[in-house]
Amino acid sequence: MSLTPAELTILGLVIEKPSHGYELEQVIERRGIREWTDLGFSSIYYLLGRLEKRGLVTAEPSAGPAAGPKARRVFRATGAGVAEARDATLALLSSTRPSFSPFLTALAYRPLVGEREFTAAVRQRRDALAAQIAAVQGARAAQQPLPPHAEAVFDYSLHLMRAEKAWLDQAGKGDDTA
Structure with a gap:
């Protein structure tokens, strides 16, 4: 199953640096990612959940002062996630698709x-x-x-x-x- 551009964006950011959803939102804002992709704030956790169900990321509670029962979960890419992101990147780079504007x-x-x-x-x-x-x-x-x-x-x-x-x-x- 191939990744959507939004899934690849989130997975790529997690590959760069294991993060929780709020950290991903900060990176998306700081880098101006919404200028080139359709990725809403509310969809970050939804996409992380989809990637986790597919075994492309894992999540564990963060360590430090925020630890505890309501600790933020830090997402990390799995080996399968890195391979899937690599394959999706190569496919998108090498193929043309019609633009449905x-x-x-x-x-x-x-x-x-x-x-x-x-x-x-x-x-x-x-x-x-x-x-x-x-x-x-x-x-x-x-x-x-x-x-x-x-x-x-x-x-x-x-x-x-x-x-x-x-x-x-x-x-x-x-x-x-x-």
């Missing part, structure tokens, strides 16, 4: 809207994307220095967003008199 659906039905409406909507998307690019650049700058793999995530994401913005710049040059 709702934007592509809207483009397919562009004839349903007039040229003026299309141009206005595309310009609105372009402006929102420009703001998103600025936010990702800010998150990236706030994280310096970054490990090379984290830098690659930001770099790739920014390239994709800039490519879409360039396309939107061209598509948004409609005739305003229509």
Whole structure:
């Protein structure tokens, strides 16, 4: 069974450093991981539970002052978890999958809207994307220095967003008199 991107994200973080759920949330926030993956705070423990049931992580109570009956559980990757994460990473790196963007659906039905409406909507998307690019650049700058793999995530994401913005710049040059 393959890992979802959200499962791989959580498992990868646990492989980097055994952690409890709140620590994972802090790393996700600090690294700006939500800028490139759909991973909510409430899903962290759910995903850890799924990974534990599959034998990809184990959990044990944390040691130290928080120990006791309500101690946080520290999750560690198992050998099977590391192997599964490695296989999932290689599969995602080497294969292409179609992008099922709702934007592509809207483009397919562009004839349903007039040229003026299309141009206005595309310009609105372009402006929102420009703001998103600025936010990702800010998150990236706030994280310096970054490990090379984290830098690659930001770099790739920014390239994709800039490519879409360039396309939107061209598509948004409609005739305003229509």
